[in-house]
Amino acid sequence: MISEGGGGVRGPYAKGVQRRQEILDRTLDVVATRGIDGASLRAIGDAIGISHAALRHYFASREALLVEVLRQRDADSIARVAGIDGVLPRMAASADHNVGVPGLVTLYTTLLGASVEPGNEDARVFFTERFETLRADLASQLRDQLAASGRHSAADLDQVASLIIAAFDGLQVQWLLDRRIDIAGTLRLLERVL
Amino acid sequence: MISEGGGGVRGPYAKGVQRRQEILDRTLDVVATRGIDGASLRAIGDAIGISHAALRHYFASREALLVEVLRQRDADSIARVAGIDGVLPRMAASADHNVGVPGLVTLYTTLLGASVEPGNEDARVFFTERFETLRADLASQLRDQLAASGRHSAADLDQVASLIIAAFDGLQVQWLLDRRIDIAGTLRLLERVL
DNA sequence: GTCTATACGAAGATAGAC
DNA sequence: GTCTATCTTCGTATAGAC
Numbered sequence: 001m002i003s004e005g006g007g008g009v010r011g012p013y014a015k016g017v018q019r020r021q022e023i024l025d026r027t028l029d030v031v032a033t034r035g036i037d038g039a040s041l042r043a044i045g046d047a048i049g050i051s052h053a054a055l056r057h058y059f060a061s062r063e064a065l066l067v068e069v070l071r072q073r074d075a076d077s078i079a080r081v082a083g084i085d086g087v088l089p090r091m092a093a094s095a096d097h098n099v100g101v102p103g104l105v106t107l108y109t110t111l112l113g114a115s116v117e118p119g120n121e122d123a124r125v126f127f128t129e130r131f132e133t134l135r136a137d138l139a140s141q142l143r144d145q146l147a148a149s150g151r152h153s154a155a156d157l158d159q160v161a162s163l164i165i166a167a168f169d170g171l172q173v174q175w176l177l178d179r180r181i182d183i184a185g186t187l188r189l190l191e192r193v194l
Numbered sequence: 195m196i197s198e199g200g201g202g203v204r205g206p207y208a209k210g211v212q213r214r215q216e217i218l219d220r221t222l223d224v225v226a227t228r229g230i231d232g233a234s235l236r237a238i239g240d241a242i243g244i245s246h247a248a249l250r251h252y253f254a255s256r257e258a259l260l261v262e263v264l265r266q267r268d269a270d271s272i273a274r275v276a277g278i279d280g281v282l283p284r285m286a287a288s289a290d291h292n293v294g295v296p297g298l299v300t301l302y303t304t305l306l307g308a309s310v311e312p313g314n315e316d317a318r319v320f321f322t323e324r325f326e327t328l329r330a331d332l333a334s335q336l337r338d339q340l341a342a343s344g345r346h347s348a349a350d351l352d353q354v355a356s357l358i359i360a361a362f363d364g365l366q367v368q369w370l371l372d373r374r375i376d377i378a379g380t381l382r383l384l385e386r387v388l
Numbered sequence: 389g390t391c392t393a394t395a396c397g398a399a400g401a402t403a404g405a406c
Numbered sequence: 407g408t409c410t411a412t413c414t415t416c417g418t419a420t421a422g423a424c
Contacts, residue, residue: 016407035312040399052400054408062400106310113307116300116370118229128371155387159380166364166380167357174356176310177322186353186360193349193387210389234416246417248391256417 020058022048027069032103036066036110067122070111073104074130087141088191091168095183098172109173135161160194214252216242221263226297230260230304261316264305267298268324281335282385285362289377292366303367329355354388 026047030039041052041062059065077094084090098105115123138161146153153160167190168183175181220241224233235246235256253259271288278284292299309317332355340347347354361384362377369375 019407037311037313041401042399050407051409053402053410056401057407109310110307112367113304116303116367117231119231124371131368131371155383159376159383162365162368162375163361163380163384166361166368168360168364169367170360170362170364171356173306173310173363174325174360177318177325181356182353186357189349189353190357207389213390235418236416244390245392247393247419250418251390 016058023055023058023065024069024072027065028073028103028107031066031069031107032101036107039066041065061122063120063122066107066111067126070104070107071126074108086145086191087138087164088187088194091164092184092187092191095168095172095187099175099183102176105172105176109169109176112169131165134165138164164190210252217249217252217259218263218266221259222267222297222301225260225263225301226295230301233260235259255316257314257316260301260305261320264298264301265320268302280339280385281332281358282381282388285358286378286381286385289362289366289381293369293377296370299366299370303363303370306363325359328359332358358384 023044027039027044030044030047034043041055044065045052045055055065059068077097080097081090081093084093111123112127114120115127135158139157142153142157142160164187167187171181171183171186175183217238221233221238224238224241228237235249238259239246239249249256249259253262271291274291275284275287278287305317306321308314309321329352333351336347336351336354358381361381365375365377365380369377
C-alpha cells in the first residue's frame with residue numbers, strides 16, 4: 001500500500017523492493033566482516049556493485065540504513081522467542097541466540113551508544129520507541145505472571161522492566177568485551193531473585 | 195618521574211602539564227556543548243586557541259584524548275563515593291551525581307558503545323580493564339558485606355557484580371533517552387531483591 | 389618541547405547528467 | 407534508478423619555526 005504510488009503497478013516495484021532488501025542484507029554482511037567503521041557507504045556499494053550515491057536512493061542517510069538493518073533483525077529476534085513462556089526465559093533465549101551473531105550484537109551496541117548523541121536522530125527515535133514498547137510489554141507480562149501465580153508484587157513493575165532491559169543490554173556489552181561473561185546465566189540469576 | 199626527562203627539571207614542564215590539563219578540561223566542555231561528533235580536533239583547538247595539530251602533541255589520537263578525559267573523570271567519580279558503605283548505595287550515589295553531568299554520561303555511553311568496534315583499541319582497553327577491576331572490587335566487597343551480616347550467598351558473586359554493573363550502565367542509557375527513568379531508585383530495587 | 393602551516397586520503401552529502 | 411563529479415569536513419601525518 002504505502003509503497004504503491006506513481007508509475008506502474010508491479011513492474012517497477014519488484015526490483016526496487018528486492019534491491020532495498022539486498023542492500024539491507026549486504027550491509028549486515030559488511031558490518032559483520034569489517035566492523036561498523038568499515039561499513040562506509042562506498043564499501044557497502046562496492047559489495048553490491050553500485051555506487052555509494054545509489055544507496056541514498058533507498059535510504060536517506062548512512063545512519064538510516066544501519067538503523068533499518070537493526071530494526072529488521074530486531075523484529076526477527078523478538079518474533080523468534082515470542083512463544084517462550086516467562087519474561088526472563090525469553091530474554092535468556094534471545095541472549096543465547098545472539099551469541100551466534102556477534103556482528104549483529106555489535107551493531108546493536110554501537111548504534112545504541114551513538115543514539116544518545118545529538119545528531120543521530122534516527123537511532124535515537126528507534127531506541128527510544130523500542131525501550132518504551134519493551135518496558136510496557138515486559139511490565140504487562142510480569143503482571144500476568146504474578147497474577148497467574150497468585151502472588152502480587154510490592155515493586156513497581158515498570159522499574160522491574162527497566163531493570164531487566166538494562167541488565168540485558170549491559171551484559172551484552174560486557175560480553176562483547178570479555179567472552180567469559182555468561183549473559184543467559186546471569187539473567188537467570190536475576191530471575192531467581194526477583 | 196616519568197614526565198621528567200631531558201631539558202630542565204621544572205621550567206619546561208609546568209606549561210606542558212598545564213596545557214595538557216587545559217586540553218582535557220576544554221574537551222569535556224566542547225563535548226558537553228556540541229556533542230561528541232561536534233568535538234572534532236579542530237573544534238577543540240579553536241576552543242583553546244591552538245591549532246588542531248597541536249593537540250596531537252599531547253595525545254596520540256582523538257580517541258586517546260576522549261578516553262583520557264573519561265579516565266580522569268571516572269577516577270574522580272570513584273573517589274567521590276569511596277566512603278559510602280555498601281555496594282548498591284555507592285552505585286546509587288554515583289548515579290545521583292551523574293544526573294548533574296549529562297555530558298559526561300553521554301561521553302561514557304558513546305565511548306562504551308564504540309569500544310566494542312575493532313579499531314577503537316584505546317576505548318576497548320579502558321573499558322575492558324575498567325570492567326575487570328570493577329567486577330573484582332564489587333565481588334570482594336559483596337563477600338565482605340555478606341560475611342559481616344553473617345549470611346552467605348548461594349549465588350556466584352562475580353555474576354552478581356556483572357549484573358550490578360550491567361544494570362547501572364543499561365539504566366544510564368535508558369535515562370539519557372528518557373529522563374523519566376529513575377536510575378538510583380531502580381538500583382535500590384535491585385538492592386532489595388539481592 | 390611547543391606549536392603553526394600545510395597536505396593527504398577518506399568520509400557523508402549533494403547536484404545534475406543520463 | 408543510477409552514475410560521475412564535486413563540496414565540505416574529518417583524522418592523521420610531516421616539515422619546520424621558535
